[in-house]
Amino acid sequence: MTGIQILLITGVLMITLYFFQRMKKAVFSVVLVTLMGALAILLILQPELTNQIAHKIGVGRGADLVFYICVLIFWYVVMRLYARIRKLEEHITELIRNQAIANAKVEPTDSFETNQAR
Amino acid sequence: MIKVFIVIPAYNEQQTLSAVIEGIMASVEYELVIVDDGSDPPLANIIHQPGCHIIRHAINLGQGAALQTGICYSLQKGADIIVSFDADGQHDPLDIKPLVSAVLEGKADVVMGSRFAGEAPQMPFMRKILIHFARIFHFLLTGLWMSDAHNGIRALSRKAASKIQLKENRMAHATELILEIKRHSLKWMELPVTVHYSAYSRKKGQSSANSIRILFDVVLHKLFR
CATH class of the missing domain: 1.20.5 (Single alpha-helices involved in coiled-coils or other helix-helix interfaces)
Incomplete structure:
Protein backbone atom coordinates (compact mmCIF):
# COMPACT_ATOMS: atom_id res chain seq x y z
CA MET A 1 0.00 0.00 0.00
CA THR A 2 1.40 3.39 -0.93
CA GLY A 3 1.44 6.48 1.29
CA ILE A 4 -1.36 8.23 -0.55
CA GLN A 5 -3.59 5.18 -0.27
CA ILE A 6 -3.09 5.07 3.50
CA LEU A 7 -3.83 8.78 3.76
CA LEU A 8 -7.00 8.61 1.66
CA ILE A 9 -8.34 5.47 3.31
CA THR A 10 -7.77 6.93 6.77
CA GLY A 11 -9.67 10.06 5.68
CA VAL A 12 -12.59 8.10 4.26
CA LEU A 13 -12.82 5.92 7.38
CA MET A 14 -12.73 8.90 9.71
CA ILE A 15 -15.44 10.76 7.82
CA THR A 16 -17.62 7.64 7.72
CA LEU A 17 -17.17 7.03 11.46
CA TYR A 18 -17.92 10.66 12.25
CA PHE A 19 -21.07 10.40 10.16
CA PHE A 20 -22.05 7.21 12.00
CA GLN A 21 -21.74 8.90 15.34
CA ARG A 22 -23.68 12.02 14.40
CA MET A 23 -26.42 10.52 12.23
CA LYS A 24 -27.35 7.27 13.93
CA LYS A 25 -31.04 7.90 13.35
CA ALA A 26 -30.91 8.84 9.68
CA VAL A 27 -30.74 5.27 8.41
CA PHE A 28 -30.91 6.10 4.75
CA SER A 29 -28.08 8.61 4.96
CA VAL A 30 -25.91 6.25 6.98
CA VAL A 31 -26.38 3.44 4.44
CA LEU A 32 -25.63 5.83 1.59
CA VAL A 33 -22.46 7.14 3.23
CA THR A 34 -21.31 3.60 4.06
CA LEU A 35 -21.77 2.53 0.45
CA MET A 36 -19.94 5.61 -0.81
CA GLY A 37 -17.14 4.99 1.68
CA ALA A 38 -16.83 1.37 0.61
CA LEU A 39 -16.77 2.36 -3.05
CA ALA A 40 -14.14 5.02 -2.33
CA ILE A 41 -11.89 2.53 -0.53
CA LEU A 42 -12.30 0.01 -3.31
CA LEU A 43 -11.28 2.56 -5.94
CA ILE A 44 -8.37 3.76 -3.82
CA LEU A 45 -7.05 0.21 -3.53
CA GLN A 46 -7.71 -0.61 -7.20
CA PRO A 47 -7.02 2.64 -9.13
CA GLU A 48 -6.94 0.63 -12.36
CA LEU A 49 -10.72 0.20 -12.02
CA THR A 50 -11.35 3.92 -12.47
CA ASN A 51 -9.12 3.92 -15.53
CA GLN A 52 -11.12 1.11 -17.08
CA ILE A 53 -14.43 2.84 -16.42
CA ALA A 54 -13.03 6.13 -17.73
CA HIS A 55 -11.89 4.55 -20.98
CA LYS A 56 -15.30 2.96 -21.47
CA ILE A 57 -17.09 6.32 -21.34
CA GLY A 58 -14.50 8.28 -23.28
CA VAL A 59 -12.43 9.93 -20.57
CA GLY A 60 -8.65 9.64 -20.80
CA ARG A 61 -7.70 9.00 -17.19
CA GLY A 62 -9.49 7.60 -14.15
CA MET B 1 -62.74 57.87 5.34
CA ILE B 2 -60.00 56.39 3.19
CA LYS B 3 -56.94 55.34 5.15
CA VAL B 4 -53.67 55.90 3.35
CA PHE B 5 -50.43 54.57 4.84
CA ILE B 6 -47.03 55.68 3.66
CA VAL B 7 -44.38 53.03 4.28
CA ILE B 8 -40.75 54.16 4.44
CA PRO B 9 -38.17 51.39 4.73
CA ALA B 10 -35.05 52.92 6.25
CA TYR B 11 -31.62 51.62 7.07
CA ASN B 12 -29.14 54.04 8.64
CA GLU B 13 -30.82 57.04 7.03
CA GLN B 14 -30.15 59.35 9.97
CA GLN B 15 -29.07 62.15 7.66
CA THR B 16 -32.13 62.36 5.47
CA LEU B 17 -35.04 60.72 7.27
CA SER B 18 -36.17 63.76 9.27
CA ALA B 19 -36.25 65.94 6.17
CA VAL B 20 -38.17 63.25 4.26
CA ILE B 21 -40.75 62.95 7.06
CA GLU B 22 -41.16 66.71 7.27
CA GLY B 23 -41.52 66.95 3.51
CA ILE B 24 -44.26 64.34 3.48
CA MET B 25 -46.09 65.84 6.44
CA ALA B 26 -46.00 69.24 4.76
CA SER B 27 -47.71 67.96 1.63
CA VAL B 28 -50.14 65.22 2.71
CA GLU B 29 -51.86 64.10 5.90
CA TYR B 30 -51.54 60.37 5.73
CA GLU B 31 -50.42 57.79 8.27
CA LEU B 32 -46.66 57.38 8.25
CA VAL B 33 -44.99 54.04 8.91
CA ILE B 34 -41.21 54.02 9.32
CA VAL B 35 -39.66 50.57 9.13
CA ASP B 36 -36.25 50.77 10.75
CA ASP B 37 -34.38 47.85 9.22
CA GLY B 38 -32.01 47.27 12.11
CA SER B 39 -30.25 50.65 11.92
CA ASP B 40 -27.46 51.38 14.34
CA PRO B 41 -28.13 53.60 16.25
CA PRO B 42 -31.91 52.99 16.13
CA LEU B 43 -33.82 55.53 14.08
CA ALA B 44 -36.46 55.89 16.79
CA ASN B 45 -34.16 58.40 18.47
CA ILE B 46 -34.49 60.90 15.65
CA ILE B 47 -38.19 60.48 14.83
CA HIS B 48 -40.37 62.86 16.76
CA GLN B 49 -43.25 63.22 14.33
CA PRO B 50 -46.47 62.83 16.38
CA GLY B 51 -48.61 59.91 15.25
CA CYS B 52 -45.79 58.34 13.27
CA HIS B 53 -45.65 54.53 13.47
CA ILE B 54 -42.22 53.08 14.11
CA ILE B 55 -41.43 49.42 13.51
CA ARG B 56 -37.96 48.07 14.09
CA HIS B 57 -36.38 44.91 12.74
CA ALA B 58 -34.06 43.47 15.38
CA ILE B 59 -31.48 42.73 12.68
CA ASN B 60 -30.90 44.11 9.21
CA LEU B 61 -32.83 42.08 6.65
CA GLY B 62 -32.89 44.27 3.56
CA GLN B 63 -35.17 46.73 1.84
CA GLY B 64 -37.54 44.12 0.45
CA ALA B 65 -38.14 42.63 3.88
CA ALA B 66 -38.66 46.06 5.45
CA LEU B 67 -41.17 47.02 2.80
CA GLN B 68 -43.10 43.78 3.30
CA THR B 69 -43.14 44.33 7.07
CA GLY B 70 -44.53 47.82 6.54
CA ILE B 71 -47.19 46.45 4.21
CA CYS B 72 -48.23 43.72 6.69
CA TYR B 73 -48.43 46.25 9.49
CA SER B 74 -50.45 48.75 7.44
CA LEU B 75 -52.90 46.04 6.40
CA GLN B 76 -53.38 45.08 10.06
CA LYS B 77 -54.11 48.70 10.83
CA GLY B 78 -56.79 48.77 8.16
CA ALA B 79 -55.01 50.62 5.37
CA ASP B 80 -57.00 51.11 2.16
CA ILE B 81 -54.05 52.34 0.16
CA ILE B 82 -50.36 51.80 0.86
CA VAL B 83 -47.65 54.00 -0.61
CA SER B 84 -43.99 53.04 -0.55
CA PHE B 85 -41.47 55.84 -0.36
CA ASP B 86 -37.67 55.84 -0.14
CA ALA B 87 -35.94 57.27 2.90
CA ASP B 88 -32.97 58.80 1.11
CA GLY B 89 -34.79 61.88 -0.11
CA GLN B 90 -34.80 61.04 -3.81
CA HIS B 91 -38.59 61.22 -4.14
CA ASP B 92 -40.78 64.27 -4.22
CA PRO B 93 -43.63 64.19 -1.65
CA LEU B 94 -45.80 66.08 -4.13
CA ASP B 95 -45.88 62.94 -6.28
CA ILE B 96 -47.75 60.97 -3.60
CA LYS B 97 -51.18 62.49 -4.16
CA PRO B 98 -51.47 61.69 -7.89
CA LEU B 99 -50.47 58.06 -7.26
CA VAL B 100 -53.04 57.72 -4.48
CA SER B 101 -55.77 59.33 -6.58
CA ALA B 102 -55.09 56.94 -9.42
CA VAL B 103 -55.67 53.97 -7.09
CA LEU B 104 -58.71 55.64 -5.53
CA GLU B 105 -60.30 56.21 -8.92
CA GLY B 106 -59.81 52.51 -9.62
CA LYS B 107 -57.51 53.09 -12.58
CA ALA B 108 -55.12 50.43 -11.27
CA ASP B 109 -54.33 48.26 -8.26
CA VAL B 110 -50.67 49.12 -8.43
CA VAL B 111 -49.50 52.55 -9.54
CA MET B 112 -45.78 52.85 -10.02
CA GLY B 113 -43.79 56.02 -10.18
CA SER B 114 -41.67 56.30 -13.29
CA ARG B 115 -38.74 58.64 -13.60
CA PHE B 116 -38.77 58.36 -17.38
CA ALA B 117 -42.25 59.58 -17.85
CA GLY B 118 -41.30 62.45 -15.56
CA GLU B 119 -38.20 64.45 -14.83
CA ALA B 120 -34.97 63.05 -13.46
CA PRO B 121 -32.52 65.88 -13.35
CA GLN B 122 -28.87 64.82 -13.33
CA MET B 123 -29.41 61.13 -13.72
CA PRO B 124 -25.99 59.53 -14.10
CA PHE B 125 -25.39 58.18 -17.60
CA MET B 126 -24.47 54.68 -16.42
CA ARG B 127 -27.70 54.52 -14.47
CA LYS B 128 -29.73 55.28 -17.59
CA ILE B 129 -28.15 52.42 -19.48
CA LEU B 130 -28.53 50.01 -16.59
CA ILE B 131 -32.18 50.80 -16.15
CA HIS B 132 -32.72 50.26 -19.83
CA PHE B 133 -31.19 46.80 -19.57
CA ALA B 134 -33.30 46.07 -16.51
CA ARG B 135 -36.36 47.04 -18.52
CA ILE B 136 -35.58 44.56 -21.30
CA PHE B 137 -34.75 41.90 -18.72
CA HIS B 138 -38.07 42.42 -16.96
CA PHE B 139 -39.93 42.26 -20.19
CA LEU B 140 -38.33 38.93 -21.04
CA LEU B 141 -39.04 37.62 -17.56
CA THR B 142 -42.58 38.88 -17.06
CA GLY B 143 -43.92 40.08 -20.37
CA LEU B 144 -44.72 43.45 -18.81
CA TRP B 145 -43.13 46.49 -20.42
CA MET B 146 -42.48 49.07 -17.75
CA SER B 147 -40.55 52.22 -18.31
CA ASP B 148 -39.10 52.16 -14.81
CA ALA B 149 -39.37 49.05 -12.69
CA HIS B 150 -36.85 49.95 -10.04
CA ASN B 151 -38.47 52.99 -8.58
CA GLY B 152 -39.20 53.13 -4.85
CA ILE B 153 -42.37 55.19 -5.03
CA ARG B 154 -45.56 53.24 -5.68
CA ALA B 155 -49.14 53.07 -4.47
CA LEU B 156 -50.91 49.76 -3.82
CA SER B 157 -54.60 49.18 -3.29
CA ARG B 158 -55.55 47.07 -0.28
CA LYS B 159 -56.40 44.21 -2.62
CA ALA B 160 -52.98 44.36 -4.28
CA ALA B 161 -51.14 44.72 -0.98
CA SER B 162 -52.83 41.67 0.52
CA LYS B 163 -52.05 39.52 -2.50
CA ILE B 164 -48.47 40.56 -3.06
CA GLN B 165 -46.00 38.58 -0.96
CA LEU B 166 -42.42 39.78 -1.23
CA LYS B 167 -40.00 37.07 -0.25
CA GLU B 168 -36.84 38.59 -1.64
CA ASN B 169 -35.34 40.38 1.32
CA ARG B 170 -32.88 42.46 -0.63
CA MET B 171 -33.09 44.57 -3.74
CA ALA B 172 -34.50 41.87 -6.01
CA HIS B 173 -37.89 42.63 -4.45
CA ALA B 174 -38.50 45.28 -7.14
CA THR B 175 -38.44 42.57 -9.77
CA GLU B 176 -40.38 40.22 -7.53
CA LEU B 177 -43.10 42.84 -7.24
CA ILE B 178 -43.55 42.77 -11.01
CA LEU B 179 -43.70 38.99 -10.98
CA GLU B 180 -46.36 39.20 -8.28
CA ILE B 181 -48.38 41.73 -10.28
CA LYS B 182 -48.30 39.32 -13.16
CA ARG B 183 -49.07 36.26 -11.00
CA HIS B 184 -52.17 37.82 -9.50
CA SER B 185 -53.15 39.58 -12.74
CA LEU B 186 -53.31 42.94 -10.99
CA LYS B 187 -54.06 46.09 -12.93
CA TRP B 188 -51.03 48.35 -13.03
CA MET B 189 -50.03 51.67 -14.50
CA GLU B 190 -47.18 54.13 -14.38
CA LEU B 191 -47.28 57.80 -13.55
CA PRO B 192 -44.48 60.30 -14.02
CA VAL B 193 -42.57 61.24 -10.88
CA THR B 194 -39.54 63.34 -10.18
CA VAL B 195 -36.39 61.77 -8.83
CA HIS B 196 -33.68 63.92 -7.29
CA TYR B 197 -30.24 62.44 -7.57
CA SER B 198 -28.23 64.00 -4.79
CA ALA B 199 -24.67 63.11 -3.91
CA TYR B 200 -26.11 61.42 -0.82
CA SER B 201 -28.72 59.29 -2.57
CA ARG B 202 -26.11 58.22 -5.08
CA LYS B 203 -23.78 57.13 -2.34
CA LYS B 204 -26.49 55.41 -0.30
CA GLY B 205 -28.29 53.93 -3.28
CA GLN B 206 -27.40 51.00 -5.45
CA SER B 207 -23.98 51.05 -6.99
CA SER B 208 -24.08 49.99 -10.60
CA ALA B 209 -21.98 46.94 -9.81
CA ASN B 210 -24.65 45.84 -7.39
CA SER B 211 -27.01 45.23 -10.29
CA ILE B 212 -25.09 42.03 -10.95
CA ARG B 213 -26.00 40.82 -7.49
CA ILE B 214 -29.63 41.80 -8.02
CA LEU B 215 -29.66 39.92 -11.29
CA PHE B 216 -28.22 36.88 -9.52
CA ASP B 217 -30.89 37.08 -6.82
CA VAL B 218 -33.63 37.36 -9.41
CA VAL B 219 -32.43 34.33 -11.34
CA LEU B 220 -32.13 32.29 -8.15
CA HIS B 221 -35.58 33.44 -7.11
CA LYS B 222 -36.94 31.93 -10.30
CA LEU B 223 -35.01 28.71 -9.68
CA PHE B 224 -35.97 28.23 -6.04
CA ARG B 225 -39.59 29.11 -6.12
Whole structure:
Protein backbone atom coordinates (compact mmCIF):
# COMPACT_ATOMS: atom_id res chain seq x y z
CA MET A 1 0.00 0.00 0.00
CA THR A 2 1.40 3.39 -0.93
CA GLY A 3 1.44 6.48 1.29
CA ILE A 4 -1.36 8.23 -0.55
CA GLN A 5 -3.59 5.18 -0.27
CA ILE A 6 -3.09 5.07 3.50
CA LEU A 7 -3.83 8.78 3.76
CA LEU A 8 -7.00 8.61 1.66
CA ILE A 9 -8.34 5.47 3.31
CA THR A 10 -7.77 6.93 6.77
CA GLY A 11 -9.67 10.06 5.68
CA VAL A 12 -12.59 8.10 4.26
CA LEU A 13 -12.82 5.92 7.38
CA MET A 14 -12.73 8.90 9.71
CA ILE A 15 -15.44 10.76 7.82
CA THR A 16 -17.62 7.64 7.72
CA LEU A 17 -17.17 7.03 11.46
CA TYR A 18 -17.92 10.66 12.25
CA PHE A 19 -21.07 10.40 10.16
CA PHE A 20 -22.05 7.21 12.00
CA GLN A 21 -21.74 8.90 15.34
CA ARG A 22 -23.68 12.02 14.40
CA MET A 23 -26.42 10.52 12.23
CA LYS A 24 -27.35 7.27 13.93
CA LYS A 25 -31.04 7.90 13.35
CA ALA A 26 -30.91 8.84 9.68
CA VAL A 27 -30.74 5.27 8.41
CA PHE A 28 -30.91 6.10 4.75
CA SER A 29 -28.08 8.61 4.96
CA VAL A 30 -25.91 6.25 6.98
CA VAL A 31 -26.38 3.44 4.44
CA LEU A 32 -25.63 5.83 1.59
CA VAL A 33 -22.46 7.14 3.23
CA THR A 34 -21.31 3.60 4.06
CA LEU A 35 -21.77 2.53 0.45
CA MET A 36 -19.94 5.61 -0.81
CA GLY A 37 -17.14 4.99 1.68
CA ALA A 38 -16.83 1.37 0.61
CA LEU A 39 -16.77 2.36 -3.05
CA ALA A 40 -14.14 5.02 -2.33
CA ILE A 41 -11.89 2.53 -0.53
CA LEU A 42 -12.30 0.01 -3.31
CA LEU A 43 -11.28 2.56 -5.94
CA ILE A 44 -8.37 3.76 -3.82
CA LEU A 45 -7.05 0.21 -3.53
CA GLN A 46 -7.71 -0.61 -7.20
CA PRO A 47 -7.02 2.64 -9.13
CA GLU A 48 -6.94 0.63 -12.36
CA LEU A 49 -10.72 0.20 -12.02
CA THR A 50 -11.35 3.92 -12.47
CA ASN A 51 -9.12 3.92 -15.53
CA GLN A 52 -11.12 1.11 -17.08
CA ILE A 53 -14.43 2.84 -16.42
CA ALA A 54 -13.03 6.13 -17.73
CA HIS A 55 -11.89 4.55 -20.98
CA LYS A 56 -15.30 2.96 -21.47
CA ILE A 57 -17.09 6.32 -21.34
CA GLY A 58 -14.50 8.28 -23.28
CA VAL A 59 -12.43 9.93 -20.57
CA GLY A 60 -8.65 9.64 -20.80
CA ARG A 61 -7.70 9.00 -17.19
CA GLY A 62 -9.49 7.60 -14.15
CA ALA A 63 -8.39 10.55 -12.04
CA ASP A 64 -10.02 12.93 -14.52
CA LEU A 65 -13.29 11.03 -14.35
CA VAL A 66 -13.25 11.22 -10.55
CA PHE A 67 -12.57 14.94 -10.80
CA TYR A 68 -15.51 15.55 -13.15
CA ILE A 69 -17.85 13.64 -10.90
CA CYS A 70 -16.57 15.62 -7.92
CA VAL A 71 -17.38 18.89 -9.69
CA LEU A 72 -20.94 17.70 -10.32
CA ILE A 73 -21.43 16.59 -6.73
CA PHE A 74 -19.95 19.85 -5.48
CA TRP A 75 -22.41 21.87 -7.56
CA TYR A 76 -25.31 19.81 -6.32
CA VAL A 77 -24.24 20.28 -2.71
CA VAL A 78 -23.85 24.04 -3.18
CA MET A 79 -27.34 24.28 -4.64
CA ARG A 80 -28.81 22.23 -1.81
CA LEU A 81 -27.06 24.37 0.79
CA TYR A 82 -28.18 27.53 -0.96
CA ALA A 83 -31.78 26.36 -0.98
CA ARG A 84 -31.44 25.56 2.72
CA ILE A 85 -30.03 29.02 3.46
CA ARG A 86 -32.88 30.69 1.60
CA LYS A 87 -35.38 28.66 3.59
CA LEU A 88 -33.68 29.64 6.84
CA GLU A 89 -33.63 33.26 5.76
CA GLU A 90 -37.35 33.08 5.10
CA HIS A 91 -38.00 31.72 8.59
CA ILE A 92 -35.80 34.35 10.24
CA THR A 93 -37.53 37.09 8.28
CA GLU A 94 -40.90 35.88 9.44
CA LEU A 95 -39.80 35.75 13.07
CA ILE A 96 -38.23 39.21 12.97
CA ARG A 97 -41.25 40.61 11.14
CA ASN A 98 -43.76 39.25 13.65
CA GLN A 99 -41.68 40.49 16.55
CA ALA A 100 -41.24 43.91 14.92
CA ILE A 101 -44.96 44.30 14.28
CA ALA A 102 -45.82 43.17 17.80
CA ASN A 103 -43.47 45.81 19.20
CA ALA A 104 -44.55 48.62 16.88
CA LYS A 105 -44.94 51.93 18.60
CA VAL A 106 -46.68 55.13 17.67
CA GLU A 107 -45.17 58.49 18.54
CA PRO A 108 -47.53 60.16 21.02
CA THR A 109 -49.87 62.62 19.35
CA ASP A 110 -50.27 65.94 20.93
CA SER A 111 -53.31 66.45 18.79
CA PHE A 112 -54.18 69.93 20.00
CA GLU A 113 -50.79 71.39 19.29
CA THR A 114 -50.27 69.68 15.97
CA ASN A 115 -53.67 70.78 14.76
CA GLN A 116 -52.79 74.31 15.61
CA ALA A 117 -49.44 74.05 13.96
CA ARG A 118 -51.12 72.98 10.79
CA MET B 1 -62.74 57.87 5.34
CA ILE B 2 -60.00 56.39 3.19
CA LYS B 3 -56.94 55.34 5.15
CA VAL B 4 -53.67 55.90 3.35
CA PHE B 5 -50.43 54.57 4.84
CA ILE B 6 -47.03 55.68 3.66
CA VAL B 7 -44.38 53.03 4.28
CA ILE B 8 -40.75 54.16 4.44
CA PRO B 9 -38.17 51.39 4.73
CA ALA B 10 -35.05 52.92 6.25
CA TYR B 11 -31.62 51.62 7.07
CA ASN B 12 -29.14 54.04 8.64
CA GLU B 13 -30.82 57.04 7.03
CA GLN B 14 -30.15 59.35 9.97
CA GLN B 15 -29.07 62.15 7.66
CA THR B 16 -32.13 62.36 5.47
CA LEU B 17 -35.04 60.72 7.27
CA SER B 18 -36.17 63.76 9.27
CA ALA B 19 -36.25 65.94 6.17
CA VAL B 20 -38.17 63.25 4.26
CA ILE B 21 -40.75 62.95 7.06
CA GLU B 22 -41.16 66.71 7.27
CA GLY B 23 -41.52 66.95 3.51
CA ILE B 24 -44.26 64.34 3.48
CA MET B 25 -46.09 65.84 6.44
CA ALA B 26 -46.00 69.24 4.76
CA SER B 27 -47.71 67.96 1.63
CA VAL B 28 -50.14 65.22 2.71
CA GLU B 29 -51.86 64.10 5.90
CA TYR B 30 -51.54 60.37 5.73
CA GLU B 31 -50.42 57.79 8.27
CA LEU B 32 -46.66 57.38 8.25
CA VAL B 33 -44.99 54.04 8.91
CA ILE B 34 -41.21 54.02 9.32
CA VAL B 35 -39.66 50.57 9.13
CA ASP B 36 -36.25 50.77 10.75
CA ASP B 37 -34.38 47.85 9.22
CA GLY B 38 -32.01 47.27 12.11
CA SER B 39 -30.25 50.65 11.92
CA ASP B 40 -27.46 51.38 14.34
CA PRO B 41 -28.13 53.60 16.25
CA PRO B 42 -31.91 52.99 16.13
CA LEU B 43 -33.82 55.53 14.08
CA ALA B 44 -36.46 55.89 16.79
CA ASN B 45 -34.16 58.40 18.47
CA ILE B 46 -34.49 60.90 15.65
CA ILE B 47 -38.19 60.48 14.83
CA HIS B 48 -40.37 62.86 16.76
CA GLN B 49 -43.25 63.22 14.33
CA PRO B 50 -46.47 62.83 16.38
CA GLY B 51 -48.61 59.91 15.25
CA CYS B 52 -45.79 58.34 13.27
CA HIS B 53 -45.65 54.53 13.47
CA ILE B 54 -42.22 53.08 14.11
CA ILE B 55 -41.43 49.42 13.51
CA ARG B 56 -37.96 48.07 14.09
CA HIS B 57 -36.38 44.91 12.74
CA ALA B 58 -34.06 43.47 15.38
CA ILE B 59 -31.48 42.73 12.68
CA ASN B 60 -30.90 44.11 9.21
CA LEU B 61 -32.83 42.08 6.65
CA GLY B 62 -32.89 44.27 3.56
CA GLN B 63 -35.17 46.73 1.84
CA GLY B 64 -37.54 44.12 0.45
CA ALA B 65 -38.14 42.63 3.88
CA ALA B 66 -38.66 46.06 5.45
CA LEU B 67 -41.17 47.02 2.80
CA GLN B 68 -43.10 43.78 3.30
CA THR B 69 -43.14 44.33 7.07
CA GLY B 70 -44.53 47.82 6.54
CA ILE B 71 -47.19 46.45 4.21
CA CYS B 72 -48.23 43.72 6.69
CA TYR B 73 -48.43 46.25 9.49
CA SER B 74 -50.45 48.75 7.44
CA LEU B 75 -52.90 46.04 6.40
CA GLN B 76 -53.38 45.08 10.06
CA LYS B 77 -54.11 48.70 10.83
CA GLY B 78 -56.79 48.77 8.16
CA ALA B 79 -55.01 50.62 5.37
CA ASP B 80 -57.00 51.11 2.16
CA ILE B 81 -54.05 52.34 0.16
CA ILE B 82 -50.36 51.80 0.86
CA VAL B 83 -47.65 54.00 -0.61
CA SER B 84 -43.99 53.04 -0.55
CA PHE B 85 -41.47 55.84 -0.36
CA ASP B 86 -37.67 55.84 -0.14
CA ALA B 87 -35.94 57.27 2.90
CA ASP B 88 -32.97 58.80 1.11
CA GLY B 89 -34.79 61.88 -0.11
CA GLN B 90 -34.80 61.04 -3.81
CA HIS B 91 -38.59 61.22 -4.14
CA ASP B 92 -40.78 64.27 -4.22
CA PRO B 93 -43.63 64.19 -1.65
CA LEU B 94 -45.80 66.08 -4.13
CA ASP B 95 -45.88 62.94 -6.28
CA ILE B 96 -47.75 60.97 -3.60
CA LYS B 97 -51.18 62.49 -4.16
CA PRO B 98 -51.47 61.69 -7.89
CA LEU B 99 -50.47 58.06 -7.26
CA VAL B 100 -53.04 57.72 -4.48
CA SER B 101 -55.77 59.33 -6.58
CA ALA B 102 -55.09 56.94 -9.42
CA VAL B 103 -55.67 53.97 -7.09
CA LEU B 104 -58.71 55.64 -5.53
CA GLU B 105 -60.30 56.21 -8.92
CA GLY B 106 -59.81 52.51 -9.62
CA LYS B 107 -57.51 53.09 -12.58
CA ALA B 108 -55.12 50.43 -11.27
CA ASP B 109 -54.33 48.26 -8.26
CA VAL B 110 -50.67 49.12 -8.43
CA VAL B 111 -49.50 52.55 -9.54
CA MET B 112 -45.78 52.85 -10.02
CA GLY B 113 -43.79 56.02 -10.18
CA SER B 114 -41.67 56.30 -13.29
CA ARG B 115 -38.74 58.64 -13.60
CA PHE B 116 -38.77 58.36 -17.38
CA ALA B 117 -42.25 59.58 -17.85
CA GLY B 118 -41.30 62.45 -15.56
CA GLU B 119 -38.20 64.45 -14.83
CA ALA B 120 -34.97 63.05 -13.46
CA PRO B 121 -32.52 65.88 -13.35
CA GLN B 122 -28.87 64.82 -13.33
CA MET B 123 -29.41 61.13 -13.72
CA PRO B 124 -25.99 59.53 -14.10
CA PHE B 125 -25.39 58.18 -17.60
CA MET B 126 -24.47 54.68 -16.42
CA ARG B 127 -27.70 54.52 -14.47
CA LYS B 128 -29.73 55.28 -17.59
CA ILE B 129 -28.15 52.42 -19.48
CA LEU B 130 -28.53 50.01 -16.59
CA ILE B 131 -32.18 50.80 -16.15
CA HIS B 132 -32.72 50.26 -19.83
CA PHE B 133 -31.19 46.80 -19.57
CA ALA B 134 -33.30 46.07 -16.51
CA ARG B 135 -36.36 47.04 -18.52
CA ILE B 136 -35.58 44.56 -21.30
CA PHE B 137 -34.75 41.90 -18.72
CA HIS B 138 -38.07 42.42 -16.96
CA PHE B 139 -39.93 42.26 -20.19
CA LEU B 140 -38.33 38.93 -21.04
CA LEU B 141 -39.04 37.62 -17.56
CA THR B 142 -42.58 38.88 -17.06
CA GLY B 143 -43.92 40.08 -20.37
CA LEU B 144 -44.72 43.45 -18.81
CA TRP B 145 -43.13 46.49 -20.42
CA MET B 146 -42.48 49.07 -17.75
CA SER B 147 -40.55 52.22 -18.31
CA ASP B 148 -39.10 52.16 -14.81
CA ALA B 149 -39.37 49.05 -12.69
CA HIS B 150 -36.85 49.95 -10.04
CA ASN B 151 -38.47 52.99 -8.58
CA GLY B 152 -39.20 53.13 -4.85
CA ILE B 153 -42.37 55.19 -5.03
CA ARG B 154 -45.56 53.24 -5.68
CA ALA B 155 -49.14 53.07 -4.47
CA LEU B 156 -50.91 49.76 -3.82
CA SER B 157 -54.60 49.18 -3.29
CA ARG B 158 -55.55 47.07 -0.28
CA LYS B 159 -56.40 44.21 -2.62
CA ALA B 160 -52.98 44.36 -4.28
CA ALA B 161 -51.14 44.72 -0.98
CA SER B 162 -52.83 41.67 0.52
CA LYS B 163 -52.05 39.52 -2.50
CA ILE B 164 -48.47 40.56 -3.06
CA GLN B 165 -46.00 38.58 -0.96
CA LEU B 166 -42.42 39.78 -1.23
CA LYS B 167 -40.00 37.07 -0.25
CA GLU B 168 -36.84 38.59 -1.64
CA ASN B 169 -35.34 40.38 1.32
CA ARG B 170 -32.88 42.46 -0.63
CA MET B 171 -33.09 44.57 -3.74
CA ALA B 172 -34.50 41.87 -6.01
CA HIS B 173 -37.89 42.63 -4.45
CA ALA B 174 -38.50 45.28 -7.14
CA THR B 175 -38.44 42.57 -9.77
CA GLU B 176 -40.38 40.22 -7.53
CA LEU B 177 -43.10 42.84 -7.24
CA ILE B 178 -43.55 42.77 -11.01
CA LEU B 179 -43.70 38.99 -10.98
CA GLU B 180 -46.36 39.20 -8.28
CA ILE B 181 -48.38 41.73 -10.28
CA LYS B 182 -48.30 39.32 -13.16
CA ARG B 183 -49.07 36.26 -11.00
CA HIS B 184 -52.17 37.82 -9.50
CA SER B 185 -53.15 39.58 -12.74
CA LEU B 186 -53.31 42.94 -10.99
CA LYS B 187 -54.06 46.09 -12.93
CA TRP B 188 -51.03 48.35 -13.03
CA MET B 189 -50.03 51.67 -14.50
CA GLU B 190 -47.18 54.13 -14.38
CA LEU B 191 -47.28 57.80 -13.55
CA PRO B 192 -44.48 60.30 -14.02
CA VAL B 193 -42.57 61.24 -10.88
CA THR B 194 -39.54 63.34 -10.18
CA VAL B 195 -36.39 61.77 -8.83
CA HIS B 196 -33.68 63.92 -7.29
CA TYR B 197 -30.24 62.44 -7.57
CA SER B 198 -28.23 64.00 -4.79
CA ALA B 199 -24.67 63.11 -3.91
CA TYR B 200 -26.11 61.42 -0.82
CA SER B 201 -28.72 59.29 -2.57
CA ARG B 202 -26.11 58.22 -5.08
CA LYS B 203 -23.78 57.13 -2.34
CA LYS B 204 -26.49 55.41 -0.30
CA GLY B 205 -28.29 53.93 -3.28
CA GLN B 206 -27.40 51.00 -5.45
CA SER B 207 -23.98 51.05 -6.99
CA SER B 208 -24.08 49.99 -10.60
CA ALA B 209 -21.98 46.94 -9.81
CA ASN B 210 -24.65 45.84 -7.39
CA SER B 211 -27.01 45.23 -10.29
CA ILE B 212 -25.09 42.03 -10.95
CA ARG B 213 -26.00 40.82 -7.49
CA ILE B 214 -29.63 41.80 -8.02
CA LEU B 215 -29.66 39.92 -11.29
CA PHE B 216 -28.22 36.88 -9.52
CA ASP B 217 -30.89 37.08 -6.82
CA VAL B 218 -33.63 37.36 -9.41
CA VAL B 219 -32.43 34.33 -11.34
CA LEU B 220 -32.13 32.29 -8.15
CA HIS B 221 -35.58 33.44 -7.11
CA LYS B 222 -36.94 31.93 -10.30
CA LEU B 223 -35.01 28.71 -9.68
CA PHE B 224 -35.97 28.23 -6.04
CA ARG B 225 -39.59 29.11 -6.12
